[in-house]
Amino acid sequence: MSRQIEVRVDGRALRVPAGISVAAAIARAGVAVFQRSVGGEPRGPLCGMGICFECRVVIDGRRDVRSCMAVCSEGMEIEVARA
Amino acid sequence: MREVASEVLILGAGPAGLAAAAAAAEAGARVDVIEGNRSPGGQIWRPEGATEAHPTTRRWQQRLLRTGVRVHLETTVVAADGPRCIYTVCGGEMSRFRTSRLVLATGSRELFLPFPGWTLPGVTGVGGLQALVKSGWPIEGKRVVVAGSGPLLLAVADSLRRRGAKLLLIAEQAPRRAVVRLARQLWRSPRKAIQALGLMARLVQVPMRYACWPLRATGDECVRSVLLQGSDGSIELECDALACGFGLVPEIAIAAYLGCDVECGAMSVDAQQQSSVPGVYGAGEITGVGGVELAVAEGAVAGTAAAGARVPVRWLARRDRQQAFVSHLDRAFALRPELRRLAAPETIVCRCEDVAFEALAGAESARAAKLATRCGMGSCQGRVCGPATRFLFGWHHDRVRPPFFPVPMAALAAIGTVQPSSANPACYQTFTMDC
Ligand SMILES: Cc1cc2nc3c(=O)[nH]c(=O)nc-3n(C[C@H](O)[C@H](O)[C@H](O)COP(=O)(O)OP(=O)(O)OC[C@H]3O[C@@H](n4cnc5c(N)ncnc54)[C@H](O)[C@@H]3O)c2cc1C
Ligand code: FES
Numbered sequence: 001m002s003r004q005i006e007v008r009v010d011g012r013a014l015r016v017p018a019g020i021s022v023a024a025a026i027a028r029a030g031v032a033v034f035q036r037s038v039g040g041e042p043r044g045p046l047c048g049m050g051i052c053f054e055c056r057v058v059i060d061g062r063r064d065v066r067s068c069m070a071v072c073s074e075g076m077e078i079e080v081a082r083a
Numbered sequence: 084m085r086e087v088a089s090e091v092l093i094l095g096a097g098p099a100g101l102a103a104a105a106a107a108a109e110a111g112a113r114v115d116v117i118e119g120n121r122s123p124g125g126q127i128w129r130p131e132g133a134t135e136a137h138p139t140t141r142r143w144q145q146r147l148l149r150t151g152v153r154v155h156l157e158t159t160v161v162a163a164d165g166p167r168c169i170y171t172v173c174g175g176e177m178s179r180f181r182t183s184r185l186v187l188a189t190g191s192r193e194l195f196l197p198f199p200g201w202t203l204p205g206v207t208g209v210g211g212l213q214a215l216v217k218s219g220w221p222i223e224g225k226r227v228v229v230a231g232s233g234p235l236l237l238a239v240a241d242s243l244r245r246r247g248a249k250l251l252l253i254a255e256q257a258p259r260r261a262v263v264r265l266a267r268q269l270w271r272s273p274r275k276a277i278q279a280l281g282l283m284a285r286l287v288q289v290p291m292r293y294a295c296w297p298l299r300a301t302g303d304e305c306v307r308s309v310l311l312q313g314s315d316g317s318i319e320l321e322c323d324a325l326a327c328g329f330g331l332v333p334e335i336a337i338a339a340y341l342g343c344d345v346e347c348g349a350m351s352v353d354a355q356q357q358s359s360v361p362g363v364y365g366a367g368e369i370t371g372v373g374g375v376e377l378a379v380a381e382g383a384v385a386g387t388a389a390a391g392a393r394v395p396v397r398w399l400a401r402r403d404r405q406q407a408f409v410s411h412l413d414r415a416f417a418l419r420p421e422l423r424r425l426a427a428p429e430t431i432v433c434r435c436e437d438v439a440f441e442a443l444a445g446a447e448s449a450r451a452a453k454l455a456t457r458c459g460m461g462s463c464q465g466r467v468c469g470p471a472t473r474f475l476f477g478w479h480h481d482r483v484r485p486p487f488f489p490v491p492m493a494a495l496a497a498i499g500t501v502q503p504s505s506a507n508p509a510c511y512q513t514f515t516m517d518c
Contacts (some may be wrong), residue, residue, distance in 0.1 A: 019135075020219025028221050032204040039437035042304045044204025046434075048214030049126065049140035050119070051192055053462040054434065060177070064462075067213060071121065 007076040022067035022078055023055050031080050036065065085178040086410050089115040091184035091282040091389045092169060093162050094337060097125020098375050099367025100188035101143040102382025103389070108150035110390035115180060116152060117171055119159040125211060127375050129217045142389035162485035166341050166363045177494045184389040187338050187350065188382060191331040191368035194470045197432045197440065198425035200300030201327070209328035216246060223247035225323040228309050230297045232416045233330040234374070237282045240289060250289045251320050256329070257416050259293035265415035272408060274376070279444050300325055308407055324426060330416055331372040332470045338369060340483040342515045355394060356385035364389045373412065423475050433468040435461020449478040462489055
């Protein structure tokens, strides 16, 4: 887990260890709110295993990706604010 | 659509699925394993940082490699046309697996119960936080409260502690005497006893309370504090994270869809791990929650039986010994009735559709609630609120319908037999594929 790669979280560059999840990278960027519920409430990861869908963000333009199941890759664009 | 022909098809590559695959292949069958994650190992043998497989998983992988088992990773089971025809999606591509025997080893998920503030970011499951942390989630220096019920609380607390979290409290809802009674049964399983003693020793510095449970979490955009009920009044703790889970529930969606008998939320199986549907076997936590050793023991029996070979008596005995412990576990960590009254009228129960407790309290059944409020119709397809409303209101759940996970319309259209139905439209309209 030592090789570092660069991803962007809402446009901000962030160096993270290769292989970590997108959810982990977002948390490392200091972001707590991953998405808003249908009623506008703040939400973040709950289950960590891909079943609750509370961690969905936009990755490289693809919407509704579960960030707990996705792995960071070099140059990945992660958008939380737009989720 | 890709077609794969198999003799024994195993769904899930956790401890149970891996053991079943090895046993079935070593008994001479042609075996395929389907796993939704990127790596085999299930919930317990998760790779750290997702780059390398867990060491235990690696040993299993070598064993599977020797016997020619094909493991299909990042492949999610989304539909079935009877037990001999399973549909999967991988990277947007649909496959059809044909098989003569099927082993279901889909494991379990956490039981979450609603209380005021449980939807705040920073409030996660217990296994949930464990999984996130193993994937690189920052926990060092964070003040964490671990609450809920079951043996997972201690295991996860220990793992968080090792990674530098500041554990403020472990709050177990079960009374101390129930857990002590369970501990007295541990002599039957020396391995479990050693594990338990090791855990207790490592956690000796961490405050632990029994008969203690969360009442409310507060914060605006993230949890800041938690109020807990203890036997001698309530306590409030400022924290950065609250990990809260009330035990595990078997993941039976596929089993139920295939018509396998289900009892008390778990798939029923006979001594050979075969379900009520001939040719369909179950192994691991899908048949009841009992930990990793039981999952492996059941897997070995199921795999051998599914391959049509005779199961060694010794393996059956090992399974039965592990099984005997399960009823003790269930009794020790039985959930207290107070937990049914944690939610306030406005507390969200269905997180996908933001349905509050008060909107559900009067409904007669899960089905009625679904029609009136959309409870359980969001993306999680009731995986979070289903077990909760079962505990809160005693509701039984509607028939399971494919797709078992949201899939793109295009992929779905490829399955002639499975048509989008108006009863479950949410699965088809709003989701893009993300596997
Ligand atoms: C979130 C979580 C964390 C846990 N952490 C720990 C821990 O740290 N320590 C511990 O002792 N126990 C832990 N447990 C308990 C653990 O589940 C059991 O001890 C053991 O792993 C059960 O083995 P299993 O093979 O029955 O199920 P699992 O290990 O859950 O394996 C089931 C597998 O099936 C796959 N699957 C399910 N549905 C589908 C589908 N539709 N398509 C494709 N694949 C599918 C899953 O991805 C999973 O890999 C945890 C449980 C959970 C829910
Ligand atoms: S945290 Fe539940 S799906 Fe990602």
